[in-house]
Amino acid sequence: MGETEERLVWLAKTGDREAFSELVVLFESKVYRAAYALTGNEHDAKDLSQETFVRAFKGIGRFRGKSSFFTWLYRILLNTFKSWVRKRCKMPQASWEALEGAAQGNSGSTSALISSAASQRETVNRTYKAISALPDEQKMAIALHCLEEMTYREIAEVMRCSIGTVKSRIHAGRLALKRQLLSPDTRGEQQGGTRKNEV
16 A cells, blocks of 8 residues: 555544545545446446445454455445345346346457547446446456456455456456447447347
């Protein structure tokens, strides 16, 4: 951790709410971005981000510094997401519409799509929804690696698995994203074509 971050963490552990608020400022955009990739929509991403920081504040006294605060925070995010998924599974199918459905694609590699998403809102929405449609373990690995630029080792710490497993999940996730974002159906929709129902 940097000196400023380490000082803020130490103060927050003593109950300093202002110090924790500064930590929120440091990490809120990263947490929100990852939450958006996991949930696929703004409303749920905001809720998930807020719950993550609430849990982090309540549990910061248990943070021992064995990993970076960044890694510890993302572990909370993923655990919060798993709880969120369990609750959503009990809701009607209609509640999942924002998380499901193929993303409308764009041409180019997966990496190029994710990079361009930063400046193109429409592409952001398509890409994040495509990520949110992946199996949970893949979407988590893809979100942390491609959006947050975490290393394989950092992701392995967050997800509590081996580096080899992380690489496998990212590889599988990228292949799935390419199929979603570059499929003929989504290209046709993007170009204004009408997709016919198939039997």
